[in-house]
Amino acid sequence: MPETIGKGANTALRGGQLRISAVPSGIDLTVLCLRENGKVGSDADFVFYNQPVSPDSAVRLTAGEITSDLAAVTDDTHRMVVAASVDTATFGAIALSVRITEAGAGVYDLPITGSTAETTVLLAEVYRRAGGWKLRNIGQGYATGLAGLATDFGITVDDEPAPAPAIPMTPGTSTRPPAQRSHPTPPAPGQHVTAGAAQYPAAPAASVGGPAGFADAPGHPPARTGSADPGHPQSSPPGVNFGKGVITLGKDAGPVLLEKAPLVRLRVAWASGTDYEAYALVVLSDGKIVHVATFPAAGIPASPQYGDLVRHLGDRGRGDVQRGGGLTEEIIEVCLAPEIVAVVPVAYSAINNGTGSFRKYRVTLSIESGADSVSIPADQAKKSSWIFTCVPGIVYNRPEGVLIERLELYSRRFSEHRPAVALQPDGRVEVRMDKGPVNQFKADRT
Template identity: 30%
Template sequence: MTQMTKGSNIPLSAARLRAELVWDTARGGPEVDASALLVTDSGKVRSDDDFVFFNQPRHASGAVQKLPRTVDGGQVRDGLELDLGRVESAVDRIVLGASADGGTFGQVRGLHLLLTDAATGAQVARFDMTDATTETAYVSGEVYRRAGAWKLRAVGQGYASGLAGLATDFGISVDDAPASPAAAPQATPSAAPATLAPPTTPAAPYTPPAPPLPAPGVPAGSAPQTSPSISYTRPPRPTTAPAATTPPPPAAPPAPLLTPPTGAPLAGYAPPAAYGSAPLSPPAPLSPSAPLSPPAPPSPATSLQAPSPYGAPPAPAGPAAGGPTAGGPAAGGPTINLDKGRVSLAKNQRVSLVKTGAPRLSRVQLGLGWDPAGGGRSVDLDASAIVLDATGKDVDSAWFASKKACKGAIKHQGDNLTGQGDGDDEVILVELDALPADVAAVVFTINSFSKHLFTDVKNAYCRLVDSSTQAELVRFDLTDSKPSTGVFMCVLRRAATGWEMEALGDFHDGRSVKAMRKPAAQYVRAGG
């Protein structure tokens, strides 16, 4: 085995290789995700399909695929298998990347790249990365063509620009990535416009290998290939959905945003009357000569509503004057509260997250789940949260590439790659009292980066849970199915008396949260 140093290179004789990132978790630290980009001589990928990572674990050519993460004691391995015989002639090099989830590479202990002959199990090379500090993304090495053969170069170059830096540098279309990546050392304010920061230039410039000779089968005299400098950043993701963690309850309830803890309510923010407590007015006496009108037929939505384990849902929402235009979300009906316990919502129904006499909710978690529609085929979906101000402008988002929003007030808990198993597939935590004052709504979406359609999905739902007690408060089961790659599931909206939740269930085509941001603005509106 060759012990490599930064900038060194070795020839590769094996056709199938395992390139694994290995690190020590005995003293804690962030998780690391391995990824790869198949780059042409232009220095760019041909399309998003040339990016192999947790959410797209296999290249169509079969040349690169993710390996299952393994844990042996306190040592973790996350890597890729390379079949060099299947690499297409248009691919000039394979960039081996790494991204840190929940910290920086300066906090990753014992990180090294281990290259193994997949056929024999013999270790080919090892490269220890020891000089990382505040980087959130790293290029460990690259496998490149030279004189008709393959070589490995030890790179060891870090960047602080996250997935956005990697994507833009290599041509991945993450053109409206979050304004403030969670792990970036110099995070911009959460209310800043969504822009992509250029990759941080490392102190020691990285010199790419000399232009390679044409690959076997490429006619002589073809244009020479060049290898521009590399920028890499992280796509974070564990391979299984971690259990949602419950933050410890606060020693004392935090100061409320909209109502004082005791005494009279603030002006303009009177608490709502208890649901069902409003007295009924006596009916007017009937005139003997007035004909009786037949009773109104039951609402179809009500008569067809399936039984719910949480009791009957509130009356279906109806259109309201001044509501959204045709094609937008239906205007909500009366907003109820949590006085009667758990609430099961139907599409476009709203519930106020206020319970008379109870402390105001401060920490909640949105659990989202789904199952494959048939045959047990894995369906990889991604939950996201879009943060909007009162004008409908997105000010931040939490998604698989940036798991924290609003300086940690919203935290994405990880990814489920298959949809298999019981319980929530993905969980997003929300500290309601920590959200900036200009946040008017948080819209929750589910998308398929891998282009699965919702006709391939069944039993999709979202549920709101009190993080302090783990009590389920609200549930919405998606009953529709359309051949779309995205759906708006629900929205948390700031209202005069506190926060409310509305069930949406509106389908939209979009493989990631970036396609959902502009249409999400329609859900910022006052409750009816």
């Protein structure tokens, strides 16, 4: 029969293998392997879903459970603190129970009570005492969340997400904060658009047309490149300058307009040695948002394509991953039929890739339309390994061409939420970080 260990109480362990589980499922468990000074030796001593094995391999996170072989724990680890966290609720609303089983020894139930608005709770600690190991029920909520917990135990999370580039104010430009900004639409006829140009007034969204297929898909015609609305000509308005060749949108650069090809490719690339994921939020002219991704989020199934118009090709061009050489990329192909108003590509770093910032792995979004391309590097990213999501830019489908704007927006630390996007009445698209559904899997199941 399990032994109940009340809050603050402790019991001796035999020093064997432990299995730690929590109910309900969906609770994220983490372990901090601490030195004698109460701090981690390095960021690698933080075991969580994105870094599931401790440096000595004695602590592992598998299928939502923690296992620990106490006999294999290195001498410099004096204490292991087990915590639980949630993204979309608080522990005051969750009936949390914890069970710790030691192979060939005892089973211990730890009641965790008294939580209110906390999103992170310290469950237990396993610590050395008089040459052996002991277990204590901590049962204490952590007011500052997982990021605060990590910081207090010595994890490097002090880098804030980089702010969005400053936007010159002209008529039609939103004054909202960067993370909730509505983004621009195409230029009025006669206005020039080049890298670094000011923003321009909004124009109506494209009207819905019939389906169009991939140019290289059997039995499908090339995608139409103009609006079905006769008020929006399919050819370029007089005076609009298209971007040509290879263009890089750096910090503070304005939008660029490319001539529209039947097939547009969105490439999210990074230095090999890790494994990012890319997905796209497709904005339709009726306001619907379609998620094109190879893995699910809460209430959103994995869907690698949207009809015959958008398809995710997965990893391409992988270099020498073991040696960290070359580049890896994920490609999303888009036929910009009139029903697609915009596409928001997203780079995501929390699937099976350990830790490492967008800056470290030189993440870049490239948009290719025919022979022309626009590149948006994540060159304003901070060094933090705990920022998991980046929206490098937005791609608008306009009668004049493919309009590309640099955003470089980042999620808050430790957030697993996708961005939320919304089509505004004036045809602009609003991007709000951390407001979408939560990514469901912490392992690459593609």
